[in-house]
Amino acid sequence: MRQPIVGGNWKMNTNRASGTELASAVASSSASARAQVVVFPPFPYLLTIADTLKGSRVMLGAQDVSDRADGAFTGEVSCAMLKDCGVSWALTGHSERRHVIGETDALVNAKTKAALAAGLSVILCIGEKLDQREAGKTDLVNETQLRAGLAGVEPASLSNVVIAYEPVWAIGTGKTASPADAQAAHAHIRKVLRSMYGVDHAEAMRIQYGGSVTASNARELFSQPDIDGGLIGGASLKPADFAQIVAAASP
Numbered sequence: 001m002r003q004p005i006v007g008g009n010w011k012m013n014t015n016r017a018s019g020t021e022l023a024s025a026v027a028s029s030s031a032s033a034r035a036q037v038v039v040f041p042p043f044p045y046l047l048t049i050a051d052t053l054k055g056s057r058v059m060l061g062a063q064d065v066s067d068r069a070d071g072a073f074t075g076e077v078s079c080a081m082l083k084d085c086g087v088s089w090a091l092t093g094h095s096e097r098r099h100v101i102g103e104t105d106a107l108v109n110a111k112t113k114a115a116l117a118a119g120l121s122v123i124l125c126i127g128e129k130l131d132q133r134e135a136g137k138t139d140l141v142n143e144t145q146l147r148a149g150l151a152g153v154e155p156a157s158l159s160n161v162v163i164a165y166e167p168v169w170a171i172g173t174g175k176t177a178s179p180a181d182a183q184a185a186h187a188h189i190r191k192v193l194r195s196m197y198g199v200d201h202a203e204a205m206r207i208q209y210g211g212s213v214t215a216s217n218a219r220e221l222f223s224q225p226d227i228d229g230g231l232i233g234g235a236s237l238k239p240a241d242f243a244q245i246v247a248a249a250s251p
Helices: 016-029 043-053 079-084 095-101 105-117 130-134 138-149 155-160 179-197 199-204 218-222 239-248
Strands: 005-009 036-040 059-062 089-092 121-126 161-165 206-209 229-232
Touching: 005 089, 005 206, 005 239, 016 036, 016 043, 016 239, 036 089, 043 059, 079 105, 089 105, 105 121, 105 138, 121 138, 130 138, 138 179, 155 161, 155 199, 161 179, 179 199, 179 206, 179 218, 218 229, 218 239, 229 239
Parallel strands: 005 036, 005 229, 036 059, 059 089, 089 121, 121 161, 161 206, 206 229
Antiparallel strands: none
16 A cells, blocks of 8 residues: 655745744644644745644655756755755745756656655656646656656665656646546556556556645545645645645545
8 A cells, every 4th residue: 555645835934933933733633633734934944844743744845856966056055054044845846846947858867866766755746737738738747757857766666766657737826637537647647657667666666746746636635546646736825725635645
């Protein structure tokens, strides 16, 4: 049985006070959850949130990571720096990094490998835009991003990788893939993983859904056989809603 995982991506939201309050609420509500829980605060608050989460079962993640170890890279944050702040997880390939910031598949892959080599666990995000979905290219886009993102990642590292399927058209829009559509995309992703790494590794890997997951739709989404929790955006900023989502992933 794959342990469900729920991530809370706070994006460019919260301040030190509200972030501390939110982290404290998540730690309290997740104390007995079966699902693994990770929160991804903004960089400036990592140390503060790490202190707030100390002694809880909630893990700390970073929303981005540099593929470089150190040097003259103004504004970048290295894996070693993140680990020094208590971070154990990193997001790579989030759609906003791809489509707003302009990160390429090659850079996403470099960040993924750098994070894994440094001992961080990774949530690798993939997903199609609306025009790609309407053109029937959902599976093609997911497969292309998946193969590129995991290029050179050895099977021994896969236990530290989670795939997040996030249809770009559903992020922050209020639109959500139907449970059947989400399951179909996840099933294809797992099929690609089987072709890359074999049945055992593919069946063991966790695949999250992200895209306007709410307290009201989480349980039906998470009940699908290939959906192993969610990567949550807006609802992760609402303690009561996030607690219900974590509970939905912890039957």
